[in-house]
Amino acid sequence: MQLYLPIAEVSVNALTLLGLGGLVGVLSGMFGVGGGFLITPLLMFIGVPPGVAVATGANQVVASSVSGVLAHLKRRTVDFRMGLVLLAGGMIGSGAGIWVFSILRRLGQVELLVQLSYVVFLGMIGVMMLQESLRAMHRASRPGAPLRRAHQHYLVHRLPLKLRFRVSGLYISVIPPMLVGAVVGFLAAIMGVGGGFIMVPAMIYLLGMPTKVVVGTSLFQIIFVTAFTTLMHAITAYSVDILLAVVLIFGGVIGAQVGTQIGLRLKAERLRLFLALLVLSVSVKIAFDLLLTPSELYVLTPGRLP
Amino acid sequence: MIRLLLILLMFALPAGAETVVAGLSQNRVAITANFDGSEILVFGAVARDAPVPPGQLDVIVTIEGPAGPVIVRRKARRAGIWVNTDAVGIDTAPSFYAIATTGPLSEILSETDNLRHRISIGRAVRTIGASGQAADSPVFTDALIRLRRASGVYLVEDGGVTLERDTLIRADVRLPANLTEGIFRARIFLLREGRVVAVEETAIDVQKAGIERFLHRLALDRPLIYGILSLSLAILAGWLASAAFTWLRR
Numbered sequence: 001m002q003l004y005l006p007i008a009e010v011s012v013n014a015l016t017l018l019g020l021g022g023l024v025g026v027l028s029g030m031f032g033v034g035g036g037f038l039i040t041p042l043l044m045f046i047g048v049p050p051g052v053a054v055a056t057g058a059n060q061v062v063a064s065s066v067s068g069v070l071a072h073l074k075r076r077t078v079d080f081r082m083g084l085v086l087l088a089g090g091m092i093g094s095g096a097g098i099w100v101f102s103i104l105r106r107l108g109q110v111e112l113l114v115q116l117s118y119v120v121f122l123g124m125i126g127v128m129m130l131q132e133s134l135r136a137m138h139r140a141s142r143p144g145a146p147l148r149r150a151h152q153h154y155l156v157h158r159l160p161l162k163l164r165f166r167v168s169g170l171y172i173s174v175i176p177p178m179l180v181g182a183v184v185g186f187l188a189a190i191m192g193v194g195g196g197f198i199m200v201p202a203m204i205y206l207l208g209m210p211t212k213v214v215v216g217t218s219l220f221q222i223i224f225v226t227a228f229t230t231l232m233h234a235i236t237a238y239s240v241d242i243l244l245a246v247v248l249i250f251g252g253v254i255g256a257q258v259g260t261q262i263g264l265r266l267k268a269e270r271l272r273l274f275l276a277l278l279v280l281s282v283s284v285k286i287a288f289d290l291l292l293t294p295s296e297l298y299v300l301t302p303g304r305l306p
Numbered sequence: 307m308i309r310l311l312l313i314l315l316m317f318a319l320p321a322g323a324e325t326v327v328a329g330l331s332q333n334r335v336a337i338t339a340n341f342d343g344s345e346i347l348v349f350g351a352v353a354r355d356a357p358v359p360p361g362q363l364d365v366i367v368t369i370e371g372p373a374g375p376v377i378v379r380r381k382a383r384r385a386g387i388w389v390n391t392d393a394v395g396i397d398t399a400p401s402f403y404a405i406a407t408t409g410p411l412s413e414i415l416s417e418t419d420n421l422r423h424r425i426s427i428g429r430a431v432r433t434i435g436a437s438g439q440a441a442d443s444p445v446f447t448d449a450l451i452r453l454r455r456a457s458g459v460y461l462v463e464d465g466g467v468t469l470e471r472d473t474l475i476r477a478d479v480r481l482p483a484n485l486t487e488g489i490f491r492a493r494i495f496l497l498r499e500g501r502v503v504a505v506e507e508t509a510i511d512v513q514k515a516g517i518e519r520f521l522h523r524l525a526l527d528r529p530l531i532y533g534i535l536s537l538s539l540a541i542l543a544g545w546l547a548s549a550a551f552t553w554l555r556r
Contacts, residue, residue, distance in 0.1 A: 003339060009487075063541070067544035071551070231537065238529055240525070242521055253546070257551040294381055298450075302375070304395055
Protein backbone atom coordinates (compact mmCIF):
# COMPACT_ATOMS: atom_id res chain seq x y z
CA MET A 1 0.00 0.00 0.00
CA GLN A 2 1.68 3.19 -1.20
CA LEU A 3 1.29 6.46 0.66
CA TYR A 4 2.19 9.87 -0.77
CA LEU A 5 3.64 12.14 1.92
CA PRO A 6 2.50 15.77 1.53
CA ILE A 7 5.60 17.47 2.97
CA ALA A 8 8.32 14.95 2.11
CA GLU A 9 6.84 14.73 -1.43
CA VAL A 10 7.75 11.09 -1.82
CA SER A 11 5.64 7.98 -2.09
CA VAL A 12 6.49 5.22 0.37
CA ASN A 13 5.04 1.91 1.48
CA ALA A 14 2.72 2.40 4.47
CA LEU A 15 3.51 -1.05 5.92
CA THR A 16 7.26 -0.35 5.89
CA LEU A 17 6.61 2.86 7.82
CA LEU A 18 4.38 1.04 10.30
CA GLY A 19 7.12 -1.54 10.87
CA LEU A 20 9.78 1.14 11.38
CA GLY A 21 7.59 2.95 13.89
CA GLY A 22 6.88 -0.27 15.77
CA LEU A 23 10.53 -1.32 15.93
CA VAL A 24 11.68 2.04 17.25
CA GLY A 25 8.75 2.08 19.69
CA VAL A 26 9.82 -1.25 21.21
CA LEU A 27 13.37 0.04 21.74
CA SER A 28 12.03 3.27 23.16
CA GLY A 29 9.90 1.49 25.76
CA MET A 30 12.70 -0.94 26.66
CA PHE A 31 15.56 1.47 27.10
CA GLY A 32 14.00 4.86 27.64
CA VAL A 33 15.72 6.23 24.58
CA GLY A 34 13.53 8.29 22.30
CA GLY A 35 14.73 6.38 19.25
CA GLY A 36 15.57 9.51 17.26
CA PHE A 37 19.08 8.23 16.60
CA LEU A 38 17.50 5.21 14.87
CA ILE A 39 14.38 6.59 13.19
CA THR A 40 16.16 9.50 11.50
CA PRO A 41 18.77 7.43 9.59
CA LEU A 42 16.14 4.78 8.80
CA LEU A 43 13.75 7.34 7.28
CA MET A 44 16.55 8.80 5.17
CA PHE A 45 17.37 5.28 4.04
CA ILE A 46 13.86 4.77 2.61
CA GLY A 47 14.08 8.06 0.69
CA VAL A 48 12.63 10.71 3.02
CA PRO A 49 14.63 13.98 2.72
CA PRO A 50 16.98 14.52 5.73
CA GLY A 51 15.23 17.69 6.98
CA VAL A 52 11.83 16.01 7.03
CA ALA A 53 13.31 12.86 8.58
CA VAL A 54 14.81 14.79 11.51
CA ALA A 55 11.70 16.90 12.18
CA THR A 56 9.17 14.09 11.80
CA GLY A 57 11.38 11.71 13.77
CA ALA A 58 11.25 14.20 16.65
CA ASN A 59 7.45 14.31 16.45
CA GLN A 60 7.26 10.52 16.54
CA VAL A 61 9.54 10.43 19.57
CA VAL A 62 7.08 12.71 21.42
CA ALA A 63 4.33 10.11 20.98
CA SER A 64 6.35 7.07 21.99
CA SER A 65 7.79 8.94 24.98
CA VAL A 66 4.32 9.96 26.22
CA SER A 67 3.15 6.37 25.89
CA GLY A 68 6.27 5.12 27.68
CA VAL A 69 6.09 7.67 30.50
CA LEU A 70 2.46 6.78 31.22
CA ALA A 71 3.43 3.13 31.51
CA HIS A 72 6.24 4.08 33.91
CA LEU A 73 4.04 6.45 35.90
CA LYS A 74 1.88 3.56 37.04
CA ARG A 75 4.97 1.89 38.48
CA ARG A 76 6.13 5.14 40.10
CA THR A 77 9.44 4.96 38.25
CA VAL A 78 9.52 8.61 37.15
CA ASP A 79 11.53 11.09 39.22
CA PHE A 80 9.71 14.32 38.36
CA ARG A 81 11.99 16.50 40.43
CA MET A 82 15.08 15.16 38.67
CA GLY A 83 13.28 15.37 35.31
CA LEU A 84 12.50 19.05 35.78
CA VAL A 85 16.07 19.90 36.84
CA LEU A 86 17.42 18.07 33.79
CA LEU A 87 14.87 19.80 31.59
CA ALA A 88 15.86 23.26 32.82
CA GLY A 89 19.45 22.54 31.84
CA GLY A 90 18.27 20.89 28.62
CA MET A 91 16.42 23.95 27.37
CA ILE A 92 19.49 26.17 27.86
CA GLY A 93 21.73 23.66 26.07
CA SER A 94 19.22 23.11 23.29
CA GLY A 95 18.92 26.84 22.60
CA ALA A 96 22.71 27.13 22.37
CA GLY A 97 22.84 24.04 20.14
CA ILE A 98 20.30 25.38 17.64
CA TRP A 99 22.36 28.58 17.41
CA VAL A 100 25.64 26.70 16.75
CA PHE A 101 23.82 24.44 14.26
CA SER A 102 22.70 27.41 12.16
CA ILE A 103 26.28 28.79 12.06
CA LEU A 104 27.64 25.45 10.88
CA ARG A 105 24.88 25.12 8.31
CA ARG A 106 26.11 28.35 6.76
CA LEU A 107 29.63 26.92 6.65
CA GLY A 108 28.31 23.88 4.74
CA GLN A 109 29.79 21.18 6.95
CA VAL A 110 26.81 20.38 9.13
CA GLU A 111 26.39 16.86 7.71
CA LEU A 112 29.94 15.94 8.67
CA LEU A 113 29.52 17.39 12.14
CA VAL A 114 26.35 15.36 12.69
CA GLN A 115 28.02 12.16 11.51
CA LEU A 116 31.16 12.73 13.55
CA SER A 117 29.20 13.47 16.71
CA TYR A 118 27.18 10.29 16.15
CA VAL A 119 30.37 8.24 15.84
CA VAL A 120 32.20 9.87 18.74
CA PHE A 121 29.38 10.09 21.29
CA LEU A 122 27.59 6.87 20.42
CA GLY A 123 30.93 5.06 20.28
CA MET A 124 32.16 6.39 23.63
CA ILE A 125 28.90 5.76 25.44
CA GLY A 126 28.50 2.34 23.84
CA VAL A 127 31.95 1.18 24.92
CA MET A 128 31.51 2.54 28.45
CA MET A 129 28.13 0.86 28.89
CA LEU A 130 29.31 -2.40 27.37
CA GLN A 131 32.26 -2.62 29.79
CA GLU A 132 30.16 -1.76 32.80
CA SER A 133 27.26 -4.07 32.02
CA LEU A 134 29.58 -6.98 31.29
CA ARG A 135 31.36 -6.40 34.59
CA ALA A 136 28.02 -6.22 36.41
CA MET A 137 26.81 -9.44 34.78
CA HIS A 138 30.06 -11.17 35.65
CA ARG A 139 29.71 -10.07 39.27
CA ALA A 140 26.11 -11.23 39.40
CA SER A 141 27.13 -14.69 38.20
CA ARG A 142 29.46 -15.13 41.22
CA PRO A 143 27.24 -14.98 44.29
CA GLY A 144 30.15 -14.97 46.76
CA ALA A 145 31.72 -11.79 45.37
CA PRO A 146 31.76 -8.68 47.59
CA LEU A 147 29.00 -6.15 46.85
CA ARG A 148 29.99 -2.75 45.60
CA ARG A 149 28.53 0.34 47.20
CA ALA A 150 25.37 1.73 45.62
CA HIS A 151 27.34 4.73 44.41
CA GLN A 152 30.68 6.27 45.14
CA HIS A 153 31.14 9.68 46.69
CA TYR A 154 32.88 12.05 44.35
CA LEU A 155 33.42 15.78 44.30
CA VAL A 156 29.85 15.95 42.96
CA HIS A 157 28.52 15.34 46.44
CA ARG A 158 30.30 18.30 47.98
CA LEU A 159 28.72 20.91 45.71
CA PRO A 160 26.19 23.41 47.12
CA LEU A 161 22.42 23.66 46.36
CA LYS A 162 21.69 20.13 47.52
CA LEU A 163 18.27 18.71 46.82
CA ARG A 164 16.66 15.45 47.88
CA PHE A 165 15.55 13.29 44.92
CA ARG A 166 13.35 10.83 46.78
CA VAL A 167 12.40 8.55 43.86
CA SER A 168 16.03 8.17 42.84
CA GLY A 169 17.19 7.82 46.43
CA LEU A 170 19.73 10.62 45.98
CA TYR A 171 20.71 13.70 47.94
CA ILE A 172 22.91 15.70 45.58
CA SER A 173 23.51 19.20 44.32
CA VAL A 174 21.33 20.40 41.39
CA ILE A 175 24.43 21.58 39.53
CA PRO A 176 25.50 18.19 38.08
CA PRO A 177 22.03 17.28 36.72
CA MET A 178 21.66 20.81 35.29
CA LEU A 179 25.02 20.44 33.55
CA VAL A 180 24.15 16.96 32.27
CA GLY A 181 20.85 18.35 30.95
CA ALA A 182 22.60 21.27 29.24
CA VAL A 183 25.25 19.10 27.58
CA VAL A 184 22.62 16.60 26.42
CA GLY A 185 20.34 19.40 25.17
CA PHE A 186 23.23 20.92 23.23
CA LEU A 187 24.23 17.63 21.60
CA ALA A 188 20.60 16.74 20.94
CA ALA A 189 20.04 19.96 19.02
CA ILE A 190 23.19 19.40 16.95
CA MET A 191 22.46 15.74 16.27
CA GLY A 192 18.75 16.31 15.73
CA VAL A 193 17.66 13.68 18.27
CA GLY A 194 16.01 13.59 21.69
CA GLY A 195 19.22 12.66 23.44
CA GLY A 196 18.00 9.68 25.45
CA PHE A 197 20.98 7.56 24.48
CA ILE A 198 23.29 10.13 26.07
CA MET A 199 20.93 10.95 28.93
CA VAL A 200 20.39 7.36 30.11
CA PRO A 201 24.07 6.50 30.63
CA ALA A 202 24.77 9.97 32.06
CA MET A 203 22.05 9.45 34.66
CA ILE A 204 23.33 6.00 35.56
CA TYR A 205 27.06 6.68 35.63
CA LEU A 206 27.39 10.39 36.37
CA LEU A 207 24.44 10.94 38.69
CA GLY A 208 24.28 7.43 40.12
CA MET A 209 20.54 6.97 39.59
CA PRO A 210 19.01 3.46 39.70
CA THR A 211 18.40 2.01 36.19
CA LYS A 212 14.66 1.39 36.74
CA VAL A 213 14.04 5.09 37.54
CA VAL A 214 16.34 6.30 34.79
CA VAL A 215 14.15 5.05 31.94
CA GLY A 216 10.93 6.77 33.02
CA THR A 217 12.69 9.99 34.00
CA SER A 218 14.62 10.13 30.74
CA LEU A 219 11.40 9.64 28.75
CA PHE A 220 9.70 12.37 30.78
CA GLN A 221 12.47 14.81 29.91
CA ILE A 222 12.62 13.70 26.25
CA ILE A 223 8.93 14.59 25.71
CA PHE A 224 9.69 18.25 26.29
CA VAL A 225 12.98 18.41 24.38
CA THR A 226 11.50 16.73 21.27
CA ALA A 227 8.26 18.74 21.46
CA PHE A 228 10.39 21.89 21.43
CA THR A 229 12.43 20.56 18.48
CA THR A 230 9.30 19.59 16.52
CA LEU A 231 7.75 23.01 16.97
CA MET A 232 10.98 24.78 15.99
CA HIS A 233 11.26 22.69 12.81
CA ALA A 234 7.58 23.21 11.92
CA ILE A 235 7.91 26.98 12.26
CA THR A 236 11.34 27.59 10.75
CA ALA A 237 11.68 24.88 8.06
CA TYR A 238 8.08 23.61 7.50
CA SER A 239 9.59 20.14 7.57
CA VAL A 240 7.24 18.16 9.85
CA ASP A 241 5.27 15.66 7.78
CA ILE A 242 2.12 14.98 9.77
CA LEU A 243 0.97 12.07 7.62
CA LEU A 244 4.35 10.37 7.96
CA ALA A 245 4.24 11.07 11.70
CA VAL A 246 0.76 9.54 12.10
CA VAL A 247 1.82 6.24 10.53
CA LEU A 248 5.09 6.12 12.49
CA ILE A 249 3.28 7.03 15.70
CA PHE A 250 0.65 4.35 15.20
CA GLY A 251 3.38 1.71 15.03
CA GLY A 252 5.46 3.47 17.67
CA VAL A 253 2.95 3.78 20.50
CA ILE A 254 2.07 0.10 20.29
CA GLY A 255 5.74 -0.79 20.15
CA ALA A 256 6.51 1.37 23.19
CA GLN A 257 3.97 -0.51 25.31
CA VAL A 258 5.39 -3.86 24.23
CA GLY A 259 8.91 -2.57 24.86
CA THR A 260 8.08 -1.43 28.38
CA GLN A 261 6.79 -4.92 29.23
CA ILE A 262 9.96 -6.54 27.87
CA GLY A 263 12.11 -4.01 29.72
CA LEU A 264 10.47 -4.78 33.07
CA ARG A 265 11.06 -8.51 32.65
CA LEU A 266 14.77 -8.15 31.82
CA LYS A 267 17.55 -7.78 34.36
CA ALA A 268 18.88 -4.23 34.62
CA GLU A 269 22.46 -5.12 33.62
CA ARG A 270 21.23 -7.17 30.67
CA LEU A 271 19.08 -4.22 29.56
CA ARG A 272 22.16 -2.02 29.65
CA LEU A 273 24.15 -4.57 27.68
CA PHE A 274 21.55 -4.60 24.90
CA LEU A 275 21.39 -0.81 24.77
CA ALA A 276 25.21 -0.70 24.66
CA LEU A 277 25.28 -3.10 21.71
CA LEU A 278 22.57 -1.14 19.87
CA VAL A 279 24.32 2.19 20.39
CA LEU A 280 27.66 0.70 19.34
CA SER A 281 26.26 -0.83 16.16
CA VAL A 282 24.79 2.50 15.02
CA SER A 283 28.13 4.17 15.76
CA VAL A 284 30.09 1.54 13.83
CA LYS A 285 27.68 1.77 10.88
CA ILE A 286 28.13 5.55 10.61
CA ALA A 287 31.90 5.21 11.08
CA PHE A 288 32.00 2.79 8.15
CA ASP A 289 30.00 5.27 6.03
CA LEU A 290 32.67 7.87 6.73
CA LEU A 291 35.66 5.57 6.20
CA LEU A 292 34.68 3.40 3.23
CA THR A 293 34.67 4.79 -0.28
CA PRO A 294 31.04 5.78 -0.92
CA SER A 295 29.29 4.23 -3.92
CA GLU A 296 28.07 7.69 -4.91
CA LEU A 297 30.44 10.64 -4.60
CA TYR A 298 27.93 13.33 -5.49
CA VAL A 299 25.01 14.60 -3.41
CA LEU A 300 22.18 16.87 -4.55
CA THR A 301 20.58 19.50 -2.34
CA PRO A 302 17.87 21.84 -3.61
CA GLY A 303 18.80 25.50 -3.13
CA ARG A 304 21.48 28.02 -3.97
CA LEU A 305 25.06 28.19 -2.80
CA PRO A 306 25.46 30.95 -0.21
CA MET B 307 -11.15 27.52 -31.34
CA ILE B 308 -8.17 25.34 -32.23
CA ARG B 309 -9.64 24.77 -35.66
CA LEU B 310 -10.02 28.50 -36.20
CA LEU B 311 -6.46 29.04 -35.07
CA LEU B 312 -5.33 26.37 -37.45
CA ILE B 313 -7.03 27.99 -40.42
CA LEU B 314 -5.47 31.32 -39.48
CA LEU B 315 -2.07 29.68 -39.14
CA MET B 316 -2.43 28.05 -42.49
CA PHE B 317 -2.93 31.40 -44.12
CA ALA B 318 -0.20 33.09 -42.15
CA LEU B 319 2.47 30.51 -42.82
CA PRO B 320 4.35 30.16 -46.08
CA ALA B 321 3.29 27.41 -48.45
CA GLY B 322 4.48 23.96 -47.50
CA ALA B 323 4.61 24.83 -43.81
CA GLU B 324 3.73 22.17 -41.27
CA THR B 325 2.13 22.77 -37.92
CA VAL B 326 1.34 20.48 -35.06
CA VAL B 327 -1.89 20.20 -33.10
CA ALA B 328 -1.56 18.40 -29.80
CA GLY B 329 -3.63 17.20 -26.91
CA LEU B 330 -3.05 15.45 -23.60
CA SER B 331 -5.00 12.66 -22.00
CA GLN B 332 -5.20 14.87 -18.92
CA ASN B 333 -4.37 18.49 -18.17
CA ARG B 334 -4.60 17.99 -14.44
CA VAL B 335 -2.84 15.49 -12.22
CA ALA B 336 -4.15 15.23 -8.68
CA ILE B 337 -1.69 13.97 -6.07
CA THR B 338 -3.83 12.17 -3.54
CA ALA B 339 -2.73 10.17 -0.49
CA ASN B 340 -2.45 6.96 -2.50
CA PHE B 341 -0.88 8.62 -5.56
CA ASP B 342 1.40 6.12 -7.25
CA GLY B 343 2.45 7.89 -10.40
CA SER B 344 0.37 8.65 -13.45
CA GLU B 345 0.37 7.90 -17.15
CA ILE B 346 0.13 10.83 -19.54
CA LEU B 347 -0.76 10.25 -23.15
CA VAL B 348 0.45 12.95 -25.50
CA PHE B 349 -1.24 12.83 -28.91
CA GLY B 350 -1.22 15.12 -31.89
CA ALA B 351 -1.48 15.53 -35.61
CA VAL B 352 0.62 17.27 -38.20
CA ALA B 353 -1.40 19.77 -40.20
CA ARG B 354 -0.20 20.95 -43.59
CA ASP B 355 -1.62 23.04 -46.43
CA ALA B 356 0.66 21.56 -49.06
CA PRO B 357 1.88 18.13 -50.08
CA VAL B 358 4.27 16.42 -47.65
CA PRO B 359 7.71 17.95 -48.13
CA PRO B 360 10.53 15.54 -48.96
CA GLY B 361 12.80 14.17 -46.27
CA GLN B 362 12.41 12.54 -42.93
CA LEU B 363 9.91 13.94 -40.40
CA ASP B 364 10.83 13.51 -36.74
CA VAL B 365 9.00 14.30 -33.54
CA ILE B 366 10.24 15.04 -30.03
CA VAL B 367 7.92 15.18 -27.02
CA THR B 368 9.14 16.67 -23.74
CA ILE B 369 7.44 17.05 -20.39
CA GLU B 370 9.13 19.35 -17.92
CA GLY B 371 8.38 19.88 -14.24
CA PRO B 372 8.89 23.13 -12.29
CA ALA B 373 12.58 24.04 -12.11
CA GLY B 374 14.74 25.30 -9.27
CA PRO B 375 18.37 25.78 -8.25
CA VAL B 376 20.32 22.74 -7.04
CA ILE B 377 23.63 22.42 -5.20
CA VAL B 378 25.79 19.47 -6.25
CA ARG B 379 28.41 18.51 -3.68
CA ARG B 380 31.27 16.10 -4.17
CA LYS B 381 32.86 13.96 -1.49
CA ALA B 382 36.60 13.46 -1.21
CA ARG B 383 38.82 11.74 1.33
CA ARG B 384 40.27 14.17 3.85
CA ALA B 385 42.34 12.84 6.76
CA GLY B 386 40.94 9.36 6.18
CA ILE B 387 37.25 10.22 6.13
CA TRP B 388 34.92 11.09 3.29
CA VAL B 389 33.64 14.65 3.48
CA ASN B 390 31.89 17.08 1.13
CA THR B 391 34.59 19.21 -0.45
CA ASP B 392 33.75 20.87 -3.77
CA ALA B 393 30.30 22.23 -4.50
CA VAL B 394 28.76 23.62 -7.66
CA GLY B 395 25.50 25.56 -7.78
CA ILE B 396 23.34 24.71 -10.78
CA ASP B 397 21.29 27.79 -11.70
CA THR B 398 18.13 25.90 -12.45
CA ALA B 399 17.29 22.28 -13.10
CA PRO B 400 13.80 20.90 -13.80
CA SER B 401 12.40 18.73 -11.01
CA PHE B 402 11.13 16.36 -13.70
CA TYR B 403 12.10 15.95 -17.33
CA ALA B 404 10.91 13.34 -19.79
CA ILE B 405 11.98 13.30 -23.42
CA ALA B 406 10.55 10.89 -25.98
CA THR B 407 11.61 10.87 -29.61
CA THR B 408 11.09 9.05 -32.87
CA GLY B 409 14.80 8.30 -33.11
CA PRO B 410 18.21 8.88 -31.47
CA LEU B 411 18.32 12.50 -30.32
CA SER B 412 21.77 13.25 -31.70
CA GLU B 413 20.68 12.17 -35.18
CA ILE B 414 17.36 13.98 -35.41
CA LEU B 415 18.18 17.27 -33.65
CA SER B 416 20.83 19.82 -34.58
CA GLU B 417 22.88 21.44 -31.83
CA THR B 418 21.72 24.95 -32.77
CA ASP B 419 18.07 24.11 -32.42
CA ASN B 420 18.74 22.13 -29.27
CA LEU B 421 20.36 25.22 -27.82
CA ARG B 422 17.55 27.48 -28.97
CA HIS B 423 14.69 25.37 -27.60
CA ARG B 424 16.58 23.68 -24.73
CA ILE B 425 15.39 20.23 -25.69
CA SER B 426 17.93 17.68 -24.47
CA ILE B 427 18.33 17.11 -20.71
CA GLY B 428 21.80 18.63 -20.83
CA ARG B 429 20.28 21.84 -22.23
CA ALA B 430 17.23 21.87 -19.97
CA VAL B 431 19.61 22.08 -17.01
CA ARG B 432 20.98 25.62 -16.99
CA THR B 433 24.55 25.94 -15.81
CA ILE B 434 25.57 29.46 -16.77
CA GLY B 435 26.99 30.31 -13.35
CA ALA B 436 28.39 26.83 -12.75
CA SER B 437 31.64 27.21 -14.66
CA GLY B 438 34.36 28.70 -12.52
CA GLN B 439 32.97 27.27 -9.26
CA ALA B 440 35.10 24.16 -9.69
CA ALA B 441 37.84 23.23 -12.13
CA ASP B 442 35.68 20.49 -13.60
CA SER B 443 32.14 21.88 -13.24
CA PRO B 444 30.71 19.90 -16.21
CA VAL B 445 31.34 16.74 -14.17
CA PHE B 446 28.94 18.10 -11.55
CA THR B 447 26.23 18.71 -14.14
CA ASP B 448 26.71 15.17 -15.41
CA ALA B 449 26.40 13.89 -11.84
CA LEU B 450 23.12 15.78 -11.39
CA ILE B 451 21.69 14.26 -14.55
CA ARG B 452 22.95 10.79 -13.69
CA LEU B 453 21.48 10.92 -10.15
CA ARG B 454 18.13 12.22 -11.36
CA ARG B 455 17.97 9.62 -14.13
CA ALA B 456 18.72 6.93 -11.55
CA SER B 457 15.87 8.14 -9.33
CA GLY B 458 13.51 8.09 -12.32
CA VAL B 459 12.70 11.80 -12.60
CA TYR B 460 14.75 12.33 -15.77
CA LEU B 461 13.60 10.01 -18.51
CA VAL B 462 14.92 9.51 -22.02
CA GLU B 463 12.98 7.33 -24.40
CA ASP B 464 14.49 7.12 -27.87
CA GLY B 465 11.73 5.76 -30.06
CA GLY B 466 9.11 6.53 -27.43
CA VAL B 467 7.08 8.52 -29.95
CA THR B 468 5.09 6.72 -32.63
CA LEU B 469 4.52 8.63 -35.84
CA GLU B 470 1.96 7.18 -38.22
CA ARG B 471 1.85 8.11 -41.89
CA ASP B 472 3.88 11.23 -41.07
CA THR B 473 0.74 12.68 -39.48
CA LEU B 474 -0.43 11.05 -36.27
CA ILE B 475 1.71 11.43 -33.16
CA ARG B 476 1.43 9.43 -29.97
CA ALA B 477 3.66 9.21 -26.88
CA ASP B 478 3.09 7.70 -23.46
CA VAL B 479 4.95 9.28 -20.57
CA ARG B 480 4.90 7.76 -17.13
CA LEU B 481 4.99 10.32 -14.34
CA PRO B 482 6.67 8.82 -11.22
CA ALA B 483 5.17 8.80 -7.73
CA ASN B 484 7.65 11.32 -6.31
CA LEU B 485 6.40 14.36 -8.23
CA THR B 486 6.74 17.95 -7.16
CA GLU B 487 3.68 20.18 -7.37
CA GLY B 488 3.47 22.85 -10.03
CA ILE B 489 2.79 23.62 -13.66
CA PHE B 490 4.35 21.03 -15.95
CA ARG B 491 5.08 21.98 -19.55
CA ALA B 492 4.51 19.54 -22.39
CA ARG B 493 6.09 20.38 -25.75
CA ILE B 494 5.89 18.70 -29.13
CA PHE B 495 8.57 19.51 -31.70
CA LEU B 496 8.36 18.69 -35.42
CA LEU B 497 11.76 18.32 -37.01
CA ARG B 498 13.07 18.07 -40.52
CA GLU B 499 16.78 17.54 -41.14
CA GLY B 500 17.63 18.40 -37.58
CA ARG B 501 15.77 21.71 -37.63
CA VAL B 502 12.66 22.46 -35.59
CA VAL B 503 9.84 23.38 -37.99
CA ALA B 504 6.96 23.56 -35.54
CA VAL B 505 6.37 23.62 -31.79
CA GLU B 506 3.26 23.17 -29.72
CA GLU B 507 3.15 23.75 -25.98
CA THR B 508 0.57 22.77 -23.37
CA ALA B 509 0.49 22.95 -19.59
CA ILE B 510 -0.28 20.19 -17.14
CA ASP B 511 -1.40 21.29 -13.70
CA VAL B 512 0.06 18.91 -11.13
CA GLN B 513 -1.45 19.61 -7.73
CA LYS B 514 -1.93 17.93 -4.42
CA ALA B 515 -5.57 17.17 -3.73
CA GLY B 516 -7.74 16.44 -0.73
CA ILE B 517 -5.97 15.86 2.57
CA GLU B 518 -2.54 16.22 0.93
CA ARG B 519 -3.40 19.71 -0.24
CA PHE B 520 -4.98 20.70 3.06
CA LEU B 521 -1.96 19.59 5.11
CA HIS B 522 0.56 21.14 2.73
CA ARG B 523 -1.22 24.51 2.81
CA LEU B 524 -1.61 24.39 6.58
CA ALA B 525 2.09 23.62 7.07
CA LEU B 526 3.12 26.60 4.95
CA ASP B 527 0.42 29.14 5.89
CA ARG B 528 -0.08 28.39 9.58
CA PRO B 529 3.16 26.73 10.75
CA LEU B 530 2.50 27.31 14.46
CA ILE B 531 -0.98 25.78 14.33
CA TYR B 532 0.35 22.93 12.21
CA GLY B 533 3.19 22.30 14.67
CA ILE B 534 0.83 22.32 17.65
CA LEU B 535 -1.53 20.01 15.76
CA SER B 536 1.33 17.57 15.09
CA LEU B 537 2.31 17.64 18.76
CA SER B 538 -1.25 17.22 20.06
CA LEU B 539 -1.71 14.28 17.75
CA ALA B 540 1.49 12.71 19.08
CA ILE B 541 0.52 13.27 22.73
CA LEU B 542 -3.01 11.99 22.17
CA ALA B 543 -1.74 8.90 20.38
CA GLY B 544 0.72 8.18 23.18
CA TRP B 545 -1.99 8.50 25.82
CA LEU B 546 -4.48 6.41 23.83
CA ALA B 547 -1.98 3.59 23.39
CA SER B 548 -1.18 3.57 27.08
CA ALA B 549 -4.87 3.60 28.02
CA ALA B 550 -5.66 0.86 25.52
CA PHE B 551 -2.94 -1.41 26.85
CA THR B 552 -4.02 -0.88 30.47
CA TRP B 553 -7.58 -1.80 29.45
CA LEU B 554 -6.40 -4.85 27.53
CA ARG B 555 -4.46 -6.24 30.48
CA ARG B 556 -7.45 -6.00 32.77
